[in-house]
Amino acid sequence: MDRNGEGRASLGHAAAGAPTPSRTAREHIERTERFAARNYHPLPVVLSGGDGAWVTDVDGRRYLDCLAGYSALNFGHCPPRLLRCAHEQLDRLTLTSRAFYNDQLGPFAEALAGLTGKDRVLPMNSGAEAVETAIKVSRKWGYVTKGVEAGRATVLTMSGNFHGRTTTIVGFSDDPLATDDYGPFTPGFTRVPYGDIRALADAIDDTVVAVLFEPVQGEGGVVLPPPGFLRELRELCTRRDVLMVADEIQSGLARTGRTFACDHDEVVPDVYVLGKALGGGLHPVSAVAADDDVLGVITPGTHGSTFGGNPLAAAIGHEVVAMLATGEYQERARVLGERLDTRLRELVGAGVLAVRVRGLWAGVDIDPALMTGREACEGLLRRGVLAKDTHGSTVRFAPALVATEDEIDLLVDALGDVLATARG
Template sequence: MARSHTVIDQIETFAAHNYHPLPVVIESAQGVWMTDVDGRRYMDFLSAYSAMNFGHNHPVLVEAAVAQLHKVCLTSRAFYASAFGPFAQDLCELLGMDMMLPMNTGAEAVETAIKLARKWGYQVKGVAPDAAEIVGMQDNFHGRTTTIISLSNDDSARADFGPYTPGLTSVPFGDVDALRAAITPNTVAVLLEPIQGEAGVILPPEGFLAEVRRLTRERNVLMIVDEIQTGMARTGTTLYCDQVGVEPDLVLLGKALGGGIVPVSAVVGTRDVLGLIQPGQHGSTFGGNPLASAVGSAVIALLHTGEMQQRAVERGAQLRAALEPLVGHGVTEVRTAGLWAGVDIDPAAGTGREVSERLLERGLLVKDTHVQTIRIAPPLVITEGELEWAMVQLAEVVESLRS
C-alpha cells in the first residue's frame, strides 16, 4: 500500500484538484481488468466514460498503434499524411456522411460544431452578423470549455467561470414544445446528446429525436447530435441515432473513436456544412495526426464486423435483467441502453459515492454522478460470466447498505 499512498500524495500535492477519484492507483490493464500498483485486480465497469468500449489493450488496436509509431506520429496538417486519408474516408463511409473534420477531444468536437453552425447560419441561412443562436438541452454535458459551459445549467461547471458566451440557450430535454418556442429566425442549430450520459444515462422520450429532426428541417435549423458517449457501439448500434432512424446534419464523435489509446474526435456531416470551412479558419496541430488516424481506422474496422454492436445488445439484455429486480430494494430506478446504465441509489441506502467505494473494496470499479446515481459502462468485450459476477457484487452491496 505504501506505493499507492505515495502516488496519491503526489497527485493531490502537485496536480490541480479538478477530479475526485476513488482511492485506487491503476498501473496496468487488459480487457475488462485493471491492476493497481499493489497487484490487486479490479473489473473496469466505467470504461473511462465509454472511451474504452473495446477493452484495454485490444490487440488489433495496439498493433495498429505500434505499427504507426515506427513510421511517423505527427506531421501537422501543414502536410498530407498517408494515414489520414484512409481514416477520413473510413469514417465517412461508416456513417454514410460526406465529410469529416478531425480534432482530439470531445470538447474540441463540440466547439468545432458550434463554429460550423454559426458559419452556416451566416453564409447559408442569412442570419445577421453576430446574431446566431444555438439551442441546447438542460442537464447536458458537452465538455467544460468556456463556450460549452455557457450552455450548461450545472453550477459546478459554471460557477466563477463567467462571463458566459452569448447566443446559447437551453430547454428541458425531451420537451418538444419548449424547443419549438425557443427556435427563432436567428437559430442556426439544435445541439443535444441523444442520451444524456453525465446526467445519469437519461433516455429521450419515445419519438423525441425524430420530432427534433422534423422540427429542425421545418425551421431550417441544423441538428447536431453529440454521440461522443453513445457512439461507437455502446448502445447496440454504431450510433444511437441509427436505432431511431434519425439522420442529423452533424455527428460529434470522440472517446472510443481513439480506442482508449490516443485522443481522437471528429465532426462528421454534410458537405453543405463542412465544406464551408476554408484554410486558416479552424484547425489543430494534433487533429488528424497519423497515429490517431491509424488507430481510428482500426476502430472503424472493428465496428464494420458488427461484433461489438451485437455484444452490446446481448450483454445489455443481461445487464438490464440483473438490474431491474433491484428496483425497490435499495435502487429507485434503472435506465439502460445497450451495455450502458444509470442506477439511482435509494437515499435511504446511501449515496452513489458510498456504493462506488463499497464496490471498490470488492474489486469492481464504477463512478457516481449527481450524488445518487452510479453509471455502468463496462467494455463491450466483457463475458457473460464476468458480467454475472459484477451484478452479484452490486446486488450484495446495495443489500448491505439497506441493512
C-alpha cells in the same frame, strides 16, 4: 488462455474485497494530490495495468472496470488489434501537422465518412474540441448558408447537458459545479428542457442555426429521451431549416447496441460529433462528420488543430472504424445490455429506485436514504468493481464491450451485495 477467459478465472479474486491502500498506493495518491490540480475526486485505487475489461492496481489486485474511461475504452484496455496498429505507426510517423498531407488521414477520413454516411469529416483531438468545432461550423453555416444576421446566430441546447469543460461549453450548462466562478460566458445559446419538443419549437426563431443535443445524456445519469423525441426533433429541424447536431461522443460507436444512439430511432442528424472510443483508448481522437453543404463552409485558415488528423491518430481511428464495420461490438453491447438490464431490475425495490439501460450502458438510481452514489462506488471498489457516481445518488455502469456475461453478473452481484450490506 484468452483475454476473456483470464477475466473469468479471476472473478473470485476480484470479488474478495479491496484492502486499505498499501504504502505504495498511498505514496502515489499523496504525490498526485500534492502536485496535480484537484479537478477530480478519484476513488482510492492506483491503477498500473489493464487488459480487456480488467485493470490491475500497484499492488497486483485486479478490478472489473465498469466505467471504461467514460466509453473511451469500448474495446477494452490494451486491445491487441489496436496496439498492433499503433505500434506499427509509432515506428513510421506520428505527427506532421496539417501543413502537409500524410498517408493515414485520407483513408481514415474516407472510412469514417462511410461509417457515418456523411460526405466528409473534420478531425480533432478531444471531445470538447469536437463540440467547439461543431458550434463554429453551425454558426458559419447559419451566416453563409441560412442568411442569419451577422453576430446573431443562436444554438439551442438542453437542460442536463454535458458537452465538455471549455469556457464556451460550460456556459450553457445548468450544473453549478461547471459554471460557478467561471463567467462571463459566451452568448448565443438558449437552453430548453431535455426532451421537450414543444419548448424547442417555441424557442426557434430566425437566429437559430442548430440544436445541440445528446441522444442519451451520459453524465446526466444515462438519461434516455422520451419515446419519439428524436424523430420529432429531426422533423422539426428539417422544417425550420436548423442543423440537428448529435453529440455521440459517449453514446456513439457501439456503446448503445447500435453504431450510433440515434440509430435506435432510425434518425440521421445533420452533424455527428464523435470522440472517446474513436481513439480506441490509446490516443485522443475526435471528429465532426457532416455533408458538403455543412462542412463545406470551413475553408483553409478558418479552423485548425496542430494535432488534429495526425498520422498516429488517423491510423488508430481507421482501425477503430474497421472494427466497428463488422457489427460485432454493436451486437455484443446489445446482448450484454439485455442481460445487464434484466439483472439490474432485480434490485429495484431493494435499494434501487430506478434503472435506465441503453445497450451496455446503465444509470442506476440508488435510494438516497440508503447511501449516496459515491458510497455505493466505494462499496463496489471493496468488492473489486470500479464504477462512477453522478448527481448525488446515481451510479453509471459502462463495462468494456469485450466483457463476458459472467462479468456482467459479477457487476450486478457486487452491487446487490453493497445494497444488502447497507440495508443490514
